[in-house]
Amino acid sequence: MTIHTTIDNSRNFRPKSEALQLLIERGFLHQCTDLEALDARLMEGPITAYAGFDATADSLHVGHLLPLMAMRWLQKLDHKPILLVGGGTTRIGDPSFRSESRPMLDDAQIEHNLNGIRATVERLFDLSEGEGRMANNADWLDEFRFLEFLREFGTHFTVNRMMTFDSVRSRLEAQQPLSVLEFCYMMLQAVDFVELNKRFDCVLQIGGSDQWGNIVNGVDLGRRAGKQLFGFTLPLLTTASGSKMGKTADGAVWLSPERLSSFGFWQFWRNTADGDVVRFLKLFTDLPLAEIGRLAKLEGQELNEAKKILATQVTSIVHGPEAARAAMEQGEALFSGNDEGTEPTHELPLALLSTRIGLLELIVKIGFAGSNSEARRLVQGSSVKLNGTLILDEKRQISEGDIRTGDRISLSVGRKRKALVQFK
RNA sequence: GGAGGAGUGCCCGAGUGGCUAAAGGGGGCGGACUGUAAAUCCGCUGGCUAUGCCUACGUUGGUUCGAAUCCAACCUCCUCCA
Numbered sequence: 001m002t003i004h005t006t007i008d009n010s011r012n013f014r015p016k017s018e019a020l021q022l023l024i025e026r027g028f029l030h031q032c033t034d035l036e037a038l039d040a041r042l043m044e045g046p047i048t049a050y051a052g053f054d055a056t057a058d059s060l061h062v063g064h065l066l067p068l069m070a071m072r073w074l075q076k077l078d079h080k081p082i083l084l085v086g087g088g089t090t091r092i093g094d095p096s097f098r099s100e101s102r103p104m105l106d107d108a109q110i111e112h113n114l115n116g117i118r119a120t121v122e123r124l125f126d127l128s129e130g131e132g133r134m135a136n137n138a139d140w141l142d143e144f145r146f147l148e149f150l151r152e153f154g155t156h157f158t159v160n161r162m163m164t165f166d167s168v169r170s171r172l173e174a175q176q177p178l179s180v181l182e183f184c185y186m187m188l189q190a191v192d193f194v195e196l197n198k199r200f201d202c203v204l205q206i207g208g209s210d211q212w213g214n215i216v217n218g219v220d221l222g223r224r225a226g227k228q229l230f231g232f233t234l235p236l237l238t239t240a241s242g243s244k245m246g247k248t249a250d251g252a253v254w255l256s257p258e259r260l261s262s263f264g265f266w267q268f269w270r271n272t273a274d275g276d277v278v279r280f281l282k283l284f285t286d287l288p289l290a291e292i293g294r295l296a297k298l299e300g301q302e303l304n305e306a307k308k309i310l311a312t313q314v315t316s317i318v319h320g321p322e323a324a325r326a327a328m329e330q331g332e333a334l335f336s337g338n339d340e341g342t343e344p345t346h347e348l349p350l351a352l353l354s355t356r357i358g359l360l361e362l363i364v365k366i367g368f369a370g371s372n373s374e375a376r377r378l379v380q381g382s383s384v385k386l387n388g389t390l391i392l393d394e395k396r397q398i399s400e401g402d403i404r405t406g407d408r409i410s411l412s413v414g415r416k417r418k419a420l421v422q423f424k
Numbered sequence: 425g426g427a428g429g430a431g432u433g434c435c436c437g438a439g440u441g442g443c444u445a446a447a448g449g450g451g452g453c454g455g456a457c458u459g460u461a462a463a464u465c466c467g468c469u470g471g472c473u474a475u476g477c478c479u480a481c482g483u484u485g486g487u488u489c490g491a492a493u494c495c496a497a498c499c500u501c502c503u504c505c506a
Contacts, residue, residue, distance in 0.1 A: 267460080274461045301459045335460065374453090377468060381454045414453075416460055 017042035019077045023232075025289060026282040028070050030209045033219050033231040041203065041230070042079075049074055049204035050082035050135070050196055052189070055090040058116030059256035062268070065318070066234045067206050068124050069284060072317075075125045081132040082202055083121050085114050088141030089188055120255045123318060133200065140195045141188065156224050157187055157217070165213035186214045193218030197227055204230045237283075255318055262319045263345045266327035269311035271416065277306050285313035334410070334418040337388060344408055344422035353403070353423060359386065359396040366421065368413040378413055385412045 013035055015021050019042050023029055032038060041047060051067040053060060060068070071081040087110055118134055121127065127134050162183065193215070196202035205215050215231035222229035253268050254260040272280055278296045281287060287295075287309075295306040308328065315324035326343055333342035346366050357365075360375040363384065369375035378384050379394045387402065387410050402409050403423065412418040 271460060274459090277461090301461095303461075304459060307459095307461080331460085369453095371471065373471060374469085378454070381468065383454050414455090418460095 013039075015039045019074055019079065022073055022077070023070060026073075027279060028066070028073075028232075028234055028283065030233045030235040031212055031231075032233070033216060033229075037228065038204070038230045038232070041228075046078045046080060047204055048080040048082060048196075048200055048202040049206055050084045050193075050202050051206045052084040052086060052137075052192060053117060054086045055110050055113040055117065058113045059254045059259045060117055060120050061255060062253040063237075065255065066237060066283060067208070068121060070206050070232075070234060072125045075132060080200075081125055081127075082196060082200060083118070083127060083132070083134045084192060084196065085117055085134065085136050087114060087136040087138035089137060089185070089192075116256060116258075120318075123320065135196060135200070137188075137192050137195070141191070153187060153191055153221070156221055157190075162186065162217075165216075186217050189214040190217035190221040193229060194221050194225060194227075197222060197225075197229060203228070204232060206232050206234065209233045209236045257319050257323065261345060262315055262323035262327040263330045265319060266311045266315045266324065266331060267416070269314050270307050270331065272307055272310060274303055277303060277310060281306070281310050281313075284317075285310060286317065287313060330420070334412075334420060339410060339420055340405075342420060344420045346419050346421045348421055348423055350407065350423040353398065353400055356397050356399060359384070359391060359398060360394060362398055362411065362421075363413065366411065366419050368411075368417055368419070383414045386410075 015024060015035070017039050020035070020039050049071065051071055053064060071083075075081050090110055090113075114136065118127065121134075126132055165186070189211075193202070193205050205218060207215055212231070212233050215233065219229045219231050253265065255265075257265075269280070269284075278292060281292045281295060282289070285292075295309065298306050312324045312328050315327055319327075330342055330345060333339040334345075348365065359379065360369075360372045363369045363375035363378065364372060369378055376394045379391060379396075382390060382392060384391050386396070386398075387404060398409070404410075407423045408420060409423075410418065410420050
């Protein structure tokens, strides 16, 4: 039996290792399987840690940023991060969102997604030889045959124990169906951990708090093989108003610039609620705590300065310093209404104008509405401005006369969503 | 295998023949107020080449002038029994 240390009984724990000190001070720790032993292990020298992600899309989103930041810090302190992608597990679908079975992804699609994820992560930390690595669980999961798998691992899991995990129990109590596939998913994740230990001497898994059960399974499985493994979970990030973070009006907040422009990404962070600013600065930037402490003293309108710093820092880490600066300048220009000479946020072919594109169509093209009807409602709700002028006519056509110097027009929906469209 | 119950829009949930694109709430978006914050109040929240048309109440058929609502079969889930 393991005694799992959680945040509750670790309040007075004083870590000796730099890594744990830092992670705890900055607010990364939610639960840990054995804080003291992990601390001791970290004092012995560099360790290898991993965090796993499904390959369901070709980019990660802000919800994934927390484990990535934790790994980034570990690498800065000479530890080795492994980015594990679920090339194998993705093929059977992620069961934790079980509203409906998702379409199975084919190998080519998964391959494409893996590359996208790698590109995203590589901006946060180094995956090259000797510094870190990327691993794909298809490399071992694909090899198993069912009977062999049962014989090797099935004996180490008891249904009794698996039933005690929150993820399982809550489902049963809510009388929601729980398929065998889902039930077994935690075994696969446990096997991943042990395999990574076998192959790369990985001893730590970092994941979201909802992963606790799965992570503990891996730690237990490791112990049966005589290895001490550690699990570390991160707090579930909700905004100060209590909702899950990571969505904007235009959809998920993706980390890759191809999916969400640096401008959109920067704006997401700029719109952080007052109550979240300090917490986010600690978790999502590299700023020293002393500096953050100084920003924490700002109040009222001045807090907006802290938000700008937050936005610029995070964008700089995820998209690069150049992109961050450009995004900030774009924002300032668009919000002040003085956007001469600013980089456009969107580009559309000039040919569109010759066929007389409608305003509604333009709103949809830019992504501010998902359909013409939705765009129409926005216009009717008097929230659409073209070149700074409120437009109430939903039949309004965009013509060359609307173009200002530099072949561009500005379009805003509401007070926050603004676009500078360049026609070329 | 037997008996009973359930499947509604992004989510929860009302609705048992026409007044139902479907009450109410949540979430989201927009407006007012602000600081690109929070709180509060108000509005919107299926789609379209739009005074109309199409799609939608698990699936497929049927009854009816007319169905989310009635009938049949099927699928899925839940509860109890074996």
